Amino acid sequence: MERESAVACHDVTLRLGDRTVLSDISLSVAEGSFVGLFGPNGAGKTTFLRALLRLVKPVSGDITLFGQPVARGNPAIGYMPQSRTPSGAMLTGRDLLASGLSGAKWGLPWVSRAGMAEIDAALEGVDAVALGRRRLGALSGGERQRLLIAQALLGSPRLLLLDEPLASLDPARMREVALLLRDVARRLGMTVICSAHDINPLIGVMDTVLCLARGRARIGPVDEIVTEPVLSELYGVPVEVCHAPSGRVLVSADGL
Ligand SMILES: Nc1ncnc2c1ncn2[C@@H]1O[C@H](COP(=O)(O)OP(=O)(O)OP(=O)(O)O)[C@@H](O)[C@H]1O
Numbered sequence: 041m042e043r044e045s046a047v048a049c050h051d052v053t054l055r056l057g058d059r060t061v062l063s064d065i066s067l068s069v070a071e072g073s074f075v076g077l078f079g080p081n082g083a084g085k086t087t088f089l090r091a092l093l094r095l096v097k098p099v100s101g102d103i104t105l106f107g108q109p110v111a112r113g114n115p116a117i118g119y120m121p122q123s124r125t126p127s128g129a130m131l132t133g134r135d136l137l138a139s140g141l142s143g144a145k146w147g148l149p150w151v152s153r154a155g156m157a158e159i160d161a162a163l164e165g166v167d168a169v170a171l172g173r174r175r176l177g178a179l180s181g182g183e184r185q186r187l188l189i190a191q192a193l194l195g196s197p198r199l200l201l202l203d204e205p206l207a208s209l210d211p212a213r214m215r216e217v218a219l220l221l222r223d224v225a226r227r228l229g230m231t232v233i234c235s236a237h238d239i240n241p242l243i244g245v246m247d248t249v250l251c252l253a254r255g256r257a258r259i260g261p262v263d264e265i266v267t268e269p270v271l272s273e274l275y276g277v278p279v280e281v282c283h284a285p286s287g288r289v290l291v292s293a294d295g296l
Pocket of ligand 1: 056057058059061077080081082083084085086087088
């Protein structure tokens with residue numbers, strides 16, 4: 041049986057100010073996929089994710105999520121925005137998640153018993169129960185990242201949108217967080233779209249690659265997209281793809 045599309049874009053054009061970021065893109069993401077979203081700086085990765093949240097409205101074309109038109113505040117979507125450094129060094133990890141539940145920015149929000157259970161489940165989901173008790177100011181970048189992922193998992197979303205969740209992590213932590221995301225996505229049967237700059241940490245984690253470059257989008261299985269001809273064509277510069285015996289893939293090019 042064919043899987044339902046988690047995301048379907050038909051001839052979508054996204055513009056910010058007078059700049060056309062993506063032009064007439066059509067693509068579909070199968071439910072249950074783990075999509076790595078790549079592209080050079082300014083290619084439109086954040087804009088694309090924001091369009092799925094209806095925070096950016098297409099100037100033409102249409103976007104559906106699980107067969108429904110995109111809408112703001114869709115509870116089926118979990119979102120981790122780019123480089124969110126949690127404020128409030130004295131707050132605990134649980135307080136951070138509680139603020140995600142209530143939408144509160146300042147102070148300690150009141151959380152219902154059901155909310156508490158949801159926070160417990162999200163923390164358990166990313167193996168961060170102990171981190172929930174610690175103060176944010178005393179956590180490493182990777183530990184804070186784990187809590188932000190837990191926050192995006194609140195409400196058990198069907199679609200998880202992660203904007204550079206691996207940024208500013210060292211290579212070992214990048215891999216650890218990537219594997220964690222894969223395990224959580226599998227366990228909860230979620231569709232994930234995860235933007236990143238480095239392809240390597242997501243090798244073996246993602247099954248699909250979505251590449252944005254020069255206003256265009258190309259989506260497909262990893263083996264089909266992470267190739268020299270396809271990436272060179274997309275980026276408009278010669279791209280080298282080296283496969284190491286370990287299974288690692290090194291992608292390099294001037295200007296990437
Ligand atoms: N309000 C705006 N008006 C015009 N252009 C904008 C506006 N906001 C962003 N842009 C431009 O839109 C383009 C897409 O930005 P976006 O943040 O989506 O790219 P990105 O692929 O996520 O980049 P990065 O990898 O650097 O995070 C960029 O060139 C950016 O400068």
